[in-house]
Amino acid sequence: MDELAAIDIQPVAEVDDDRARIVLTVDIPDNVHIEPHEPADPFLIPTVVTANGLDDVSVEYPAPTIKDLGWHDAVLTVLQGRLEFVITGRIPHDVSEVAGGLSYQPCVGGACLPPRTTVWSVPLRETVGA
Amino acid sequence: MQATALPTYTIGDTVEDFVLPDVDGNPVRFSDVTGKWTLVYFTTTWCPYCTAEAPYLESELVAGFADAGLELVVIDVKEPAAVARMLPDRFGWKSPFLVDLDGAVSERFAPKKEGLAPEVAIINAHLVLDENRVVRFAEYLNMERFDVHGVAVKAAIEELIGEGHRG
Numbered sequence: 001m002d003e004l005a006a007i008d009i010q011p012v013a014e015v016d017d018d019r020a021r022i023v024l025t026v027d028i029p030d031n032v033h034i035e036p037h038e039p040a041d042p043f044l045i046p047t048v049v050t051a052n053g054l055d056d057v058s059v060e061y062p063a064p065t066i067k068d069l070g071w072h073d074a075v076l077t078v079l080q081g082r083l084e085f086v087i088t089g090r091i092p093h094d095v096s097e098v099a100g101g102l103s104y105q106p107c108v109g110g111a112c113l114p115p116r117t118t119v120w121s122v123p124l125r126e127t128v129g130a
Numbered sequence: 131m132q133a134t135a136l137p138t139y140t141i142g143d144t145v146e147d148f149v150l151p152d153v154d155g156n157p158v159r160f161s162d163v164t165g166k167w168t169l170v171y172f173t174t175t176w177c178p179y180c181t182a183e184a185p186y187l188e189s190e191l192v193a194g195f196a197d198a199g200l201e202l203v204v205i206d207v208k209e210p211a212a213v214a215r216m217l218p219d220r221f222g223w224k225s226p227f228l229v230d231l232d233g234a235v236s237e238r239f240a241p242k243k244e245g246l247a248p249e250v251a252i253i254n255a256h257l258v259l260d261e262n263r264v265v266r267f268a269e270y271l272n273m274e275r276f277d278v279h280g281v282a283v284k285a286a287i288e289e290l291i292g293e294g295h296r297g
Contacts, residue, residue: 004245035178043216045176076178105176110243111250111271112177114208 005032005106005113011122013098015091020054020124022087022098033078034104036064040077045105045115047079053098054089061085097123138248139239145170145263148235150205150228153215161263163226166199167291168259169283172236172252174207175216179254179271183278184221191280192225198291199261201225208233208249241270256283258290266290 010025028034037046038061049059062084064077085102099121106113139145147161169192173180192202202225206214211229218227230236233249239257240248251270258267267286275282 039178041178041181043175043181043220044178076182105178107178107273109273111246112179112253113250114174115176 004108005029005034005116007032007034007102007104007106007118009102009118009120011120013122013124015124018091020087020089020091020098022051022122024049024085024087024102024120026083026085026102028080028083028106031109032106033067033080034106036077036079037061038064045103047102047104049085049087049100049102051087051089051098051100053092053095054087055092057087057089059085059087091124095124097121136238138237138242139257139265141265141268143265145259145265146238147263150230150235151211152227153211153218153229155211158226158228160203160228163201163203164259164261164263165201166261167195167287168201168203168263169287170239170257170259171202171204172207172239172255173204173217174209174253175213177253179273179276183254183280184217186279188221188223188225191284194284195287195291198287200287200291203228205230205236207236207253241268243270256280258283258287260290 008027012023014021034047035044039046051057062079064079067076067078099119101117101119103115103117105115147159149157149159152158171187188202192200204223204225204227206217206229208231210231214229236252237248239255240252243251254271256269257265260266267290269283
């Protein structure tokens with residue numbers, strides 16, 4: 001079941017002094033969509049990125065698209081295809097790697113699947129202004 | 131009882147009676163809440179299609195057949211009652227709302243979909259039963275022709291009730 005909506009996360013980190021900028025490139029399989037960070041309905045499960053190890057973390061989420069299913073009076077906003085999530089934060093002195101998760105609720109062509117989390121990690125190396 | 135060893139209900143099968151709790155933990159016998167016609171609907175709180183359809187399910191789709199004796203029974207699949215109760219609370223459903231925490235009852239209704247667990251394949255399914263609890267219609271989630279107003283279900287019920295009247 002999980003393989004149906006398995007997503008691929010490629011994290012890349014840029015480090016500038018004590019600041020990190022991590023870009024998660026996420027590929028959602030064809031025929032799969034996930035909820036955006038701010039779903040159209042508050043009861044739906046939002047996509048959430050976590051990053052452990054950084055302080056003062058902020059996440060920039062990709063903008064959703066409106067999925068056209070022919071509904072007359074309902075809107076479904078979704079994330080699909082290739083996405084970028086941008087994480088920024090301050091690096092504590094003793095941290096050399098950041099790990100986190102991407103929590104999401106997917107739907108495939110014939111079914112909606114329970115929420116799940118895919119984990120990711122990336123080493124931190126000085127890459128900007130070095 | 132091992133539900134996995136039992137066959138899935140298909141059109142023409144008689145649904146065996148069962149007991150599930152409501153959101154307050156009170157046991158509800160299925161046969162006590164079915165009617166002349168019964169729409170059995172499977173849902174979860176996290177299903178976006180279910181949430182989109184929910185405002186119209188009872189007040190529009192089922193209410194439109196009240197004179198024909200259509201009852202609604204909602205079954206929440208594999209969620210604790212404390213979570214599941216958000217649905218009737220939010221949408222004001224008055225119909226029986228049953229909590230199938232382990233999914234064993236729902237599994238009997240689930241279609242066979244390759245790669246999908248029964249408790250997933252059954253979500254957003256609509257089954258129409260007659261007064262003898264015989265499955266007369268089944269509609270499973272199809273995103274390409276999904277409609278919040280349940281157009282296909284409504285048409286099927288109209289046809290079934292018409293048959294009933296002729297019979």
